[in-house]
Amino acid sequence: MTASTPDTSTFITAPFQLCRNTGAGLLGLFEKIGTLSLFALRAVAHCFLPRWFPAQFLRQLIDIGYYSLPVVGMTALFTGMVLALQSYTGFTRFNAESAIAGVVVLSVTRELAPVLAGLMVAGRVGAAIAAEIGTMRVTEQIDALTTLSVNPFKYLIAPRLMAGTLMLPLLVLIGDVIGVFGGYVVAIYKLGFSPNSYLSQTWDILETMDVVSGLVKAGAFGFIVALMGCYHGFNSARGAQGVGAATTNAVVSSSILILIFNYILTQVFFS
């Protein structure tokens, strides 16, 4: 290359530089997806192979499930309430008030309960998992587990993955009920609907598939949240900064993956 003046040389190399950066970025992304997939496969294999640690599993069921109940419940309640209110202001313009019950129940069960619960749990549980496992990594507790002949995948990761995958559907089922109840309360006490017709409109439109699809989504989201928490914690860089970054990455990546997989699963179920 004739680098006669700095100007022309940047002019010539800029497109190459762009290609190189894009290529490096893309390669890096593929590499990340590869290591994450390997980690996920290994983690899932350890869920099915002995030994199991029931006490650890139980602790995670309580941590992930029971203690997330208030957060998920509040989210579902206000979501159901605002849905009823918002659709009322829109639907009265078309004299379509009778559709409100349906809008509330379908939006809650199919989309909002699983997605919002997933995002809330990503913030609450995913961050906690990443911070705990990350701290164990940087303080050599994970190395200590290994030297005491206990596989960290079985002791730390498998219980969290299983608990996440099992508990999120349960949370979402409860969230469904609370969300519909929230819509009901607003419709009856604020908008003046009759309880009987609101309930029958709810039941008429609801199909099993609406709830089931939401629960399957919830299971996938629970898996994603636990996996990303474990992955980032387990591979945490050294020092407090490393744990901080692991926590942030766990929450951000699981939130984005939840939104992406929500689209994919919706496509699979309803098209």
Next chain:
Amino acid sequence: MTPKLELNAVRKSFGPKKVLNGIDLAIQPGRSLVVIGGSGTGKSVMIKSVLGIVQPDSGSIRIDGEEVTGLRGKNRDAMLRKFGMLFQGGALFDSLKVWENVAFGLVQGRGMNRKDAREIAVEKIRAVGLSPDVGDLLPAELSGGMQKRVGLARAIAASPEIIFFDEPTTGLDPIMADVINDLIVKSVKQLGATALSITHDMASARKIADDVAMIYDGKIIWHGPVGDLDNSGNDYVDQFIHGRAEGPIGRI
């Protein structure tokens, strides 16, 4: 006699940084070896390579004459059951009580029932100079020196054949340091264990060592009986044991 533990030409780099640059080291059964060397010379990395926590880039590591690099699954667990390890930072499980930490290898690693394991744990907690009611506290409620002693109790709890002590006396007052030295000597004698200790503390080294090895620049540059330490004829060793700033070991 086959050495209990033998390292041959073990190398490890982190990125461009060569930490271990061909380590050769052997320990005979029942002997206590102390490895000395400056901060950041790779002493901790060396023992982590033996345990497989760090994967060496090349070289061979044998225990009882058997190659252990690259062992996986059950074979690796069986190999690890021969070891006890005191981590430099303690590495206590902070979600478990002190006695559960000490008993962890017995209960989870070997499937002993909790009641028996607890008895052994309390006995080991006493042996490291702590009162048994410390057993019901969480590690975060202990001072640094107490955590170190709990780490030591955990390392010896399962009566391992080989024990690694990574800086066992750092952060302890001189009297407690000597208690720990005695304890290490006693554990090694009583259990008939083979010990590899890392220390900067020369008083401790003289007390617990049968042999001393010095690591510098990723290699073992001197290895001999503790009695020869003062006339090793090695300038690096002389500088180190007398703690002189001037000498062949440069300041970084």
